[in-house]
Amino acid sequence: MSSTTHDAHHDHHAPPKGITRWLFTTNHKDLGILYMVFALIMFFVGGAMAMIIRVELFQPGLTLVDPHFFNQMTTMHALVMIFGALMPAFTGLANWLIPVQIGAPDMALPRINNWAFWLLPAGFTLLLLTLFLPGGAPAGGWTMYPPLILQLGDAFPFLIFAVHILGISSIMGSINIAATILNMRAPGMTLMKMPLFVWAWLITAFLIVAVMPVLAGAVTMLLTDQYFGTSFFNAAGGGDPVMFQHIFWFFGHPEVYILILPAFGIVSAIIPTFARKPLFGYSSMVYATASIAFLSFIVWGHHMFSVGMPLAGQLFFMYATMLVAVPTGVKIFNWMATMWQGSMTFETPMLFAIAFVILFTIGGLSGVMLALAPVDLQYHDTYFVVAHFHYVLVSGAIFSVFAAVYFWLPKWTGNMYDERLGKWHFWLSTISVNVLFFPQHFLGLAGMPRRIPDYALQFAEFNMISSIGGFVFGLSQLIFLWVIIKCVRGGEKASDQVWEGAKGLEWTLPSPAPYHTFERPPVVK
């Protein structure tokens, strides 16, 4: 690979000054930063809601909030974290990284890129505004099941419209990413030479384009049921409330893989770098990612084993779901093989990546347990499920975002982050996330349903432990914020390659990367 350094003409390419730079920018790096800053803000908003939940559950009795407000918190926490924190964080990383990883000058559709981002603050303004409406914010769960969701007050149309706006934003962002990857690769950058993060995002983009319209359709049917006299989901009018669940989870299951496939890509970049050894089984990683994406379309029924599906349906969804374990296992074993006989160092990104491998495996294994329909009839809608998806989404997806930020921050800012603080952030987060979520497995098995503001006395001990873990985890994220601020403001200068074992086009660029890069495509051998 050869790098392109910058010539004398960069003056008229310098970013404009002031607020208009950010409002009107079509630069992929600016938009990547906007996405990530937005995600970080939403991470703290959603985290504050989680803190309210954990304070209420700290001990039995209604100690802090009304049950109706508690339900608003669980619902909004999920919507904010999924659509506000995780998806924008990954889209931001894609925006910043994909052009420089494939040797493209920018994204394929820069104006679409700007529009897709600025829809997000609009959508979340609508959604968060509902907290101040009569009747409060959505409280029927992020899954929005009818008929319960139809009892929502003035917030109902806000919720539906917000979901539409966020969906449009995601679809535009994904089309842009897919178009960029398929059309703008540098000469010699064949598909099977792309970094796995790019591969993971290519596949994720197709998932998003495939399922977001399905969600839009489902919520539109809710809207017409509520206001225009249709009965899609109303049995009294010949409809079926369970049909909503089928449509929702046809979106919802690919959605959870949308939240984890980019994480696989990130970890596949970090582990080889710090093991100083090439990724084991590159092509099987690509095929495994594609297989997981395919399977995601035919497993939605495992969210619904208790609704009374026919036996054949239950068995089909059980088998299909169990199959997901095979390509996922391949990925985990490949990461282990990459570390084997490497020469490892343990900077913060590597620590988070290693924690990801172990903790995501725990979440994956409880996923296999949940796949078994007869036992899922016990696990379903309990804290066991809550523990499962927080292991894959917090110590999985969010840990991968932490790892990515530490990994590429020197490239973005030109400064090294504070390694000591980074390690504090890692150890506090990793220990507390387990104190927070591991006891929830026990709570669920011992009979505690999810989404309840108060519980029987037998659950008091583990809930208190879990809450303490939650408070420590929440506070630890302030360290993360401080590390980022400190790194943006200054620090030891980063080299171009930054990490000794780093390979790929982005590490051939100066640190910080100039505003425009690869205006002349690099040649990839």
Added chain:
Amino acid sequence: MNLKKLTRVLAAVGGPGLLLFSASALAVPESDWRRPWGLNLPQGVTSLSEQVYNLHMLVFYISLAIGLFVTVGVLYSVVKFRKSAGAVPAQWHHSTTVEIIWTVIPFLILLFIAIPATQTMIKIDDTSEYDMTVKVTGYQWMWEYEYLDEDIQFFSRLDRDSDRARRRNPEIRPQDVEHYLLNVDNPLVVPVNTRIRFLLTANDVIHAWWVPELGWKKDAIPGFINEAWAEIREPGVYRGQCAELCGRDHAFMPIVVVALEQEDYEAWVAEQRGDNGTGELGEPVGAQPAAEAGTPEQREAMVEGAPDTAADDADTDVAEDAAGNGEDMSTDDLMAVGRQVYDSQCIACHQATGQGLGAAFPALAGNERVIEDRDWVKDVVMNGVPGTAMQAYARLSDEDLAGLLTYITNAWDNDSGEVFQPADIQAAR
């Protein structure tokens, strides 16, 4: 129907609660699975639940083994292949053989798990044979049980003590309530060693009926009927909860199943019929134990039984007979009944003070329309307000509705002076 109201009146005036079951003194053991620091699913008490439990343990041990393999493998690499320990990186990056091995072996493990899982699923799904049928209907926020072969029907709600302790700034602490949030006024009473078919549905939103010791949960969906079955092997008290988010008080609609030996169950059924005399029973006796009766005592009373006292009967005949004969009830009786109904059905949203909660749950106290518009308030209570959390209460008896309407139009200084009689309700149906 008479006895039901009789009980309410009694409870309202602070008398001792009537007792669910007076045929014989029984000792039905409380399940020992529910305890602090509980870690695992129950083995359960049905012919199926142990199979479910065994499958759970099988896949748990397999998961544990794989999880340990991954963790130990990663940590071994971390220790062994560190740069600081002088490790030199190898440069190999694939091996088709190894990759095939770790594709095929997990697949075989899954196949091994799939076989017992399929067998168990087939058994769970087979509701073709049954000895009796109980219809379970979920409401916001209580359960209704109908014994289809016995003409027995009643509602099952959170018990009074839990209900008092579950409020902000409660009168009693949750820590002082036995079976806090896991106790009900009227448990589901069933016989052991009988294949019971459950038909599950709901009246408003989706609920899920879950008693872990029966080994499954099933959704109760408005407009649809789901089937499930259980054959309980051991007499005992088994507790569970609604498992599908169903609105504000989702956490407060527990389930209690009391499994009795066949002859005790038959005595209980006879009791239900006998007390009523008509076979058309509104609710089992003991629908509302007195607030003063501590939960342990209630439990004892329900399970062990005790004779009805003569005083209980005498105290309440008046109001009962009046209502039963289509005569007017006194305002005091109406208010007493109304308060009982309000405390069990309305208080969650509209609050003890009648002040409601925010815009979703409007205030009744001082509400001009409640005070002045007699027909409107009757219509709202009986038919609900579509599209809101206010559901239709026409399913309540004439006496209950008359009492409730009298209560809400006169309590909290509403003082409208309106009196609703059962005949008014009857006319509005």
